[in-house]
Amino acid sequence: MSIAAQYTVTNETVDGVSVVLLTDQQHQTEVRIAPSIGNNSYSMKIKGQEIFWSNQQSLSALREKPALIGNPFLAPWANRIQGLSYWANGKEYKLNPELGNLRRDANQNPIHGLLMFSDQWKVVETSTENGARVKSRLEFFRYPEWMAQFPFAHTIEMTYVLKNGSLEVITELENLSTEKMPVAIGYHPYYMLPGDRDSWSVHIPAQKHVTLSAELVPTGEQKDVTIPSPFSLKGAEQDDVYTSLVRDNQGSAEFWVTNGKQKLSFLFGPKYPVGVVYAPSGRDFICFEPMAGVTNVFNLNHAGKYSELQSVEPGGKWRESWWIRPSGF
Secondary structure, rough: OOHHHHEEEEEEEEEEEEEEEEEEEOOOOEEEOOOOOEEEEEEEEEEEEEOOOOOOOOOOHHHHOOOOOOOOOEOOOOOOOOOOOOEEEEEEEOOOOOOOOOOOOOOOOOOOOOOOOOOEEEEEEEEOOOOEEEEEEEHHOOOHHHHHHOOEEEEEEEEEEEOOOOOEEEEEEOOOOOOOEEEEEEEOOEOOOOHHHHHHHEEOOOOEEEEEEEOOOEEEEEEEHHHOOOOOOOOOOOOEEEEEEEOOOOOEEEEEEEEEOEEEEEHHHEOOOOOEEEEEOOOOOEEEEEOOOOOOHHHHHHHOOOOOOHHHHHHHEEEEEEEEEEOOO
C-alpha cells in the first residue's frame, strides 16, 4: 500500500459539528478531532474499538454542555492554582473570577486553565505526506478576557499525527511577550479498554510520588514510589502526581495499561516531566496526563518548593510531543 493510499485526512460534519478525520487504513485506525470544541481529539478507534472514553451521547450535547471527555487540552495552566493569584517572574498576578472564564474545583481553586472548550482554534494545515496530520492554531493574545487572567501574549499550535497506528500530539507555544512566559500546560486524556477495569494492569514509570494536601495541591514534599509495577486496578484507585520519570534512550517515559490482551502505551517527551494518573473507583476509564509541571507550579516555584518550572524566553518557542501506541487489537 502506498503512503498516499495508507493515510487520509477528511472533513466531516458530526451532529452539526465540524470534525477532522485522520485515517491509517493499513492499521485500521481512525482519529476524530473537533477543532471548535477545544481542538479535542475526542475519538480514536482501532479496528472499530474506541479507546477514548466519553459519557456524552453526541458532539452536539458536548458543545451545549461541555464536559471532560476524550482528550482535553489544559492551558495556560493544568490542574489547580491554589487561591486566586499566582507568581511569575517575581510578580504576583491576580485572577478575576468576575470575567466568568475560570473553572473552579470543589474547593473553589481555579482548575485546568481557560481553553478546554474553546471554539477559537483554526485549522491551518493538513497533510498525508508522512502520516495523516492536521495542525491547528490558537492566537491567545487576541482575546482580552484570556489576557486578563494570563497576561503573556502567545500563540499555540497543536498538531495531531496518525502514523503506523500511533497518534502523536505535538504542542508548540510561541512567546510574543517582552518577558519570559512560564509553561504549565498539560493534557487530560480519558482512555478505556475492553473488559472490566478490575482486569486492567497499570505501569507507572516514576521514581517519585508527590505528596498532596486535602485540596489535592502539592505540599512540596516528594516520596519514593512504593506501588509495584505493574499493579492491578482491582480494588485500587488513583488521583496522583508522579515525577522523576524513568526514560528510555530517546528520552520518553512510557506509561501503560493492559487487559492482558490489548495494551495502550503512552509516551511522554522530555519536556513533560510530570505524569498525573487518575483512575477513580467504579469508573471504566483511566487517565495518564502529560504535564509540563506539577499542580500549582507557579506558586510552588515562587515559594522555593519546586525548581523545575519551565519558561519560554521572549520571541522563543516551546515544543514537545506525547504519543498513544495501541497494541494487541
